[in-house]
Amino acid sequence: MPEYPPFAVTADLVVFTIRDGELCVLVICRGExxxxxSWALPGGFVRPGENLDExxxxxxxxxxxxxxxxxxxxxxxxxxxxxRDPRMRVVTVAxxxxxxxxxxxxxxxxxxxxxxxxxxxxxxxxxxxxxxRILADGLDRARAKLEYSPLAAAFCQPEFxxxxxxxxxxxxxxxxxxxxxFHRKVTSVPGFLEPTGGTTAGERGRPALLxxxxxxxxxxxxxxxxxx
Amino acid sequence: MPEYPPFAVTADLVVFTIRDGELCVLVICRGExxxxxSWALPGGFVRPGENLDExxxxxxxxxxxxxxxxxxxxxxxxxxxxxRDPRMRVVTVAxxxxxxxxxxxxxxxxxxxxxxxxxxxxxxxxxxxxxxRILADGLDRARAKLEYSPLAAAFCQPEFxxxxxxxxxxxxxxxxxxxxxFHRKVTSVPGFLEPTGGTTAGERGRPALLxxxxxxxxxxxxxxxxxx
Numbered sequence: 124m125p126e127y128p129p130f131a132v133t134a135d136l137v138v139f140t141i142r143d144g145e146l147c148v149l150v151i152c153r154g155e156x157x158x159x160x161s162w163a164l165p166g167g168f169v170r171p172g173e174n175l176d177e178x179x180x181x182x183x184x185x186x187x188x189x190x191x192x193x194x195x196x197x198x199x200x201x202x203x204x205x206x207r208d209p210r211m212r213v214v215t216v217a218x219x220x221x222x223x224x225x226x227x228x229x230x231x232x233x234x235x236x237x238x239x240x241x242x243x244x245x246x247x248x249x250x251x252x253x254x255x256r257i258l259a260d261g262l263d264r265a266r267a268k269l270e271y272s273p274l275a276a277a278f279c280q281p282e283f284x285x286x287x288x289x290x291x292x293x294x295x296x297x298x299x300x301x302x303x304x305f306h307r308k309v310t311s312v313p314g315f316l317e318p319t320g321g322t323t324a325g326e327r328g329r330p331a332l333l334x335x336x337x338x339x340x341x342x343x344x345x346x347x348x349x350x351x
Numbered sequence: 352m353p354e355y356p357p358f359a360v361t362a363d364l365v366v367f368t369i370r371d372g373e374l375c376v377l378v379i380c381r382g383e384x385x386x387x388x389s390w391a392l393p394g395g396f397v398r399p400g401e402n403l404d405e406x407x408x409x410x411x412x413x414x415x416x417x418x419x420x421x422x423x424x425x426x427x428x429x430x431x432x433x434x435r436d437p438r439m440r441v442v443t444v445a446x447x448x449x450x451x452x453x454x455x456x457x458x459x460x461x462x463x464x465x466x467x468x469x470x471x472x473x474x475x476x477x478x479x480x481x482x483x484r485i486l487a488d489g490l491d492r493a494r495a496k497l498e499y500s501p502l503a504a505a506f507c508q509p510e511f512x513x514x515x516x517x518x519x520x521x522x523x524x525x526x527x528x529x530x531x532x533f534h535r536k537v538t539s540v541p542g543f544l545e546p547t548g549g550t551t552a553g554e555r556g557r558p559a560l561l562x563x564x565x566x567x568x569x570x571x572x573x574x575x576x577x578x579x
Contacts (some may be wrong), residue, residue: 129357
């Protein structure tokens with residue numbers, strides 16, 4: 124085997140959820156140099172014996188105690204510039220995770236110092252390392268996937284209304300959508316939504332039909348973002 | 352910095368082109384153990400001053416002498432199972448490259464022992480390491496991207512006919528497409544194709560209109576694969 128430069132390999136996580144009408148990301152406030160006081164994406168070293176996906180799943184459970192509540196985890200991309208960590212050569216394999224809106228804060232408890240922060244409040248220079256770029260790439264991926272995949276439902280509870288789903292699209296895309304137009308489009312994509320047969324209790328106004336995610340893995344036709 | 356297990360990091364390439372009506376991938380016959388005599392994807396160690404994309408670009412130039420002929424290079428994903436290389440812990444960052452149909456063989460000359468092989472002839476157990484999985488993932492990515500991006504044009508010469516483009520779709524998707532239906536669809540996607548104003552010489556039959564790739568980065572509506 125020829126000589127090769129040794130690297131550390133980490134798995135970092137871009138974990139999105141929706142809280143209080145805002146797209147939020149899980150971050151940790153760094154206590155040590157480099158970047159003490161900056162926000163960082165949660166993550167850690169890949170251990171001997173683990174593959175990359177396993178490392179990401181372990182980090183996600185450790186940081187969030189979410190367990191089964193994670194609706195989606197996918198590899199986002201790898202980042203390995205020679206200057207990304209001043210201490211050593213580190214390649215990070217970044218993952219994108221989508222988590223349903225949580226009834227109570229889960230991260231930020233005793234087990235972790237991670238907290239949910241609205242994405243729009245995180246200025247790029249408040250993030251450690253190249254995490255601003257990784258976060259931006261995660262946001263791009265999530266926004267694009269909402270167009271051609273049913274992943275918006277990953278932010279919802281298992282049963283949801285069309286209005287719940289529209290709110291996810293509006294928050295992730297940071298835009299307003301016409302309710303009637305959205306309803307017509309979303310219910311005409313084969314396999315996207317499946318009626319549960321139930322309705323909301325209808326505390327205010329009329330009861331709304333409840334849906335669960337259907338079996339489609341790609342949306343045809345796609346749900347296109349409004350041009351801005 | 353806590354203790355971490357050292358890794359080697361490589362950039363490996365899934366390079367596709369079309370030759371003699373077949374989808375072909377660039378492979379190297381391994382001369383040494385492990386996997387002596389097996390086919391492997393070209394690639395190599397990421398060097399000290401390089402980022403990941405730079406390593407992939409360097410490997411591509413070294414292995415193919417293609418230079419500017421590469422029409423597309425993107426990160427495909429990272430692979431880092433603990434047993435993927437029996438000698439050491441290696442994470443590879445795999446890239447997908449698409450190359451236009453080449454008038455003459457480029458790889459396989461003095462500078463490289465790489466050669467183009469039809470994908471359909473490469474049995475999974477003839478490939479070294481986990482390269483069969485990486486190749487399969489690259490093929491899935493290329494097939495999916497032809498649906499919603501204009502990347503089919505990356506296999507074509509700068510000026511091409513609708514029939515040339517249809518042949519790319521048919522070869523990559525391994526299917527037959529109705530010529531009139533394909534023509535109607537492909538010419539109705541805004542920004543996909545731009546007429547050059549020229550036509551083919553028309554040695555056989557009528558001259559055909561020539562196109563170049565337009566400015567669209569996503570196809571709306573998408574070009575859907577036939578359901579099989």
